Amino acid sequence: MNDKTLVFLADKKNVLLAMKKKGFGSGKWNGYGGKVEKGETILKAAIRELKEESGIEAKEKELEFVGKISFVFLEKPEWNQDVHIFLIKEIRKAIETEEMKPKIFKKNNLPFKQMWDGDKHWIPIILEKKEIIAKLEFVGKGVFKKIIFEKPFKKTIIKQENISERQKIALERINILFELARKQKEESLKKKYLKLAKKIGERTNVSIPKELKKIFCKKCFSMKIKKIEKKPFIITKCEECGFEKKYSLK
Numbered sequence: 001m002n003d004k005t006l007v008f009l010a011d012k013k014n015v016l017l018a019m020k021k022k023g024f025g026s027g028k029w030n031g032y033g034g035k036v037e038k039g040e041t042i043l044k045a046a047i048r049e050l051k052e053e054s055g056i057e058a059k060e061k062e063l064e065f066v067g068k069i070s071f072v073f074l075e076k077p078e079w080n081q082d083v084h085i086f087l088i089k090e091i092r093k094a095i096e097t098e099e100m101k102p103k104i105f106k107k108n109n110l111p112f113k114q115m116w117d118g119d120k121h122w123i124p125i126i127l128e129k130k131e132i133i134a135k136l137e138f139v140g141k142g143v144f145k146k147i148i149f150e151k152p153f154k155k156t157i158i159k160q161e162n163i164s165e166r167q168k169i170a171l172e173r174i175n176i177l178f179e180l181a182r183k184q185k186e187e188s189l190k191k192k193y194l195k196l197a198k199k200i201g202e203r204t205n206v207s208i209p210k211e212l213k214k215i216f217c218k219k220c221f222s223m224k225i226k227k228i229e230k231k232p233f234i235i236t237k238c239e240e241c242g243f244e245k246k247y248s249l250k
């Protein structure tokens with residue numbers, strides 16, 4: 001695959017990003033990086049690209065490896081790339097170059113709308129210095145479809161596509177009802193909230209989120225659920241009526 005590098009400079013609160021002014025990914029904020037040339041190590045390429053695009057000179061030992069992400073464009077396989085990601089644990093002064101315009105952002109306020117679709121799922125993790133190994137899938141010219149993590153935790157995040165305004169509100173109400181049910185001590189009221197949540201879901205064609213499905217009994221709406229892990233499955237058993245359900249752990 002096509003090897004690329006990506007370097008972020010970040011301290012405790014801030015991160016230096018740069019907007020690409022032309023070419024692939026133009027108009028988007030990102031870290032610094034580019035292609036690994038023939039005969040070049042990934043680390044050397046990361047340092048060279050950083051220097052070319054920002055004027056910042058870094059030493060090999062200053063670059064901490066924080067992850068590798070395979071970007072997979074399902075409809076544009078020629079764009080596929082393996083991105084090797086590094087972190088420098090301080091912010092340095094970057095110059096504006098022909099290709100890149102630098103700007104410092106607060107880590108908790110990144111411009112995700114002007115970044116690659118899907119960045120919000122992994123950039124915050126590496127900025128916390130957690131190592132990531134993942135695959136990101138896109139449709140079209142870069143519309144996020146899903147991210148599959150190997151590290152730091154096995155998890156898949158899938159975009160909820162084509163969800164209407166009405167369904168968004170329904171999903172919110174379902175979440176609120178579950179929260180109410182959790183806090184409620186009286187058993188009959190708990191069940192009432194859950195029944196209502198289920199009804200809203202059915203009426204608006206919204207499925208109850210997977211995590212919530214596992215905390216109540218489908219049959220009697222009790223929240224007294226025992227979880228038994230039998231890899232690769234998890235079995236939930238209702239302590240009230242005995243109803244069992246099997247879920248895949250993935």
Ligand SMILES: [Zn+2]
Pocket residue numbers: 217218219220221222238239240241242243
């Ligand atoms: Zn039950």
